[in-house]
Amino acid sequence: MILLKHKFNLLKVCIGSLIINLYIIPLNIYTNAQNSWNQYSVCINQLKKFEIEGEDAATACSDALIPKELSKCVSIIGNTTQINGNDSLRACFQVRRPVDLGNCVANIYQIFPSQTYINTNLDINKTNSLTLLDSCRSSLNPKLYSECVIATIKEVENITHIKAMSICLTAENMF
Numbered sequence: 001m002i003l004l005k006h007k008f009n010l011l012k013v014c015i016g017s018l019i020i021n022l023y024i025i026p027l028n029i030y031t032n033a034q035n036s037w038n039q040y041s042v043c044i045n046q047l048k049k050f051e052i053e054g055e056d057a058a059t060a061c062s063d064a065l066i067p068k069e070l071s072k073c074v075s076i077i078g079n080t081t082q083i084n085g086n087d088s089l090r091a092c093f094q095v096r097r098p099v100d101l102g103n104c105v106a107n108i109y110q111i112f113p114s115q116t117y118i119n120t121n122l123d124i125n126k127t128n129s130l131t132l133l134d135s136c137r138s139s140l141n142p143k144l145y146s147e148c149v150i151a152t153i154k155e156v157e158n159i160t161h162i163k164a165m166s167i168c169l170t171a172e173n174m175f
Helices: 002-036 039-048 054-063 067-080 085-094 098-111 122-138 142-155 161-174
Strands: none
Touching (some): 039 054, 054 067, 054 085, 067 085, 085 098, 085 122, 098 142, 122 142, 122 161
């Protein structure tokens, strides 16, 4: 009888402990998730790494449909090219698929780095990079567009990257 009573008390303690833990654990998970998985916080912090002012980053992230995709686009471009963070933010914000835009810019930029910087003049370098950014932004399908540009550069002799981008963008608009 005493043994049965002892087991019953032990069972009550275990159930009570389980109930308390069921309330405490979700609170800890919620607090941690709030800090590390808040997509607006992630977006703002990533944008600030590319010299975008905090208020501008907050405005862009709050207006974005999917903030993490916006900041990922800027990160892809910023980690691959010399394009200013504010310029890439503007372009990434204007498209429906920002990650595709970032990949388009990065893929084309990486295939011909020697052609991207034709002249040591900083203004020409910036113009070439912004032309690349704008052409990927203007494309209806940035993934296919970058494939077209890369193939054109590889397969056609003596063609500039500007001419290849123009050909692929014009062909895209014909259909």
